[in-house]
Amino acid sequence: MSRIPWVDQELCISCTLCVQAAPEVFRMGDKNVSQVYNGTGAPEVKIQLAIDGCPVSCIQWRDV
Ligand code: SF4
Structure with missing residues (x-):
């Protein structure tokens, strides 16, 4: 997964x-x-930084 x-x-x-x-x-x-x-275009660590930086916390992980 x-x-x-x-x-x-x-x-x-x-x-x-x-x-x-x-x-x-x-x-x-x-x-x-x-x-x-x-x-999946970037390492999860980089995506996580984008998620953490969202000022309204509107980005989430979804399992696929
Ligand atoms: S508010 Fe929208 S554009 Fe800004 S970081 Fe969150 S998802 Fe990205």
Whole structure:
């Protein structure tokens, strides 16, 4: 089992910090909110830093 990050787009405030922290994983989508486009695109440690840096804590791990 592995896991990928998931963004609750209802809560995202479009600050772009996660995109800056892990651009291989997150990008700003059509609604100008963050989306995961490559959930395994960076080491988990790097993704975790992006998760921890989200000011509204709207990124979570999801098992896949
Ligand atoms: S860090 Fe959080 S609030 Fe900021 S763009 Fe990413 S998901 Fe949205």
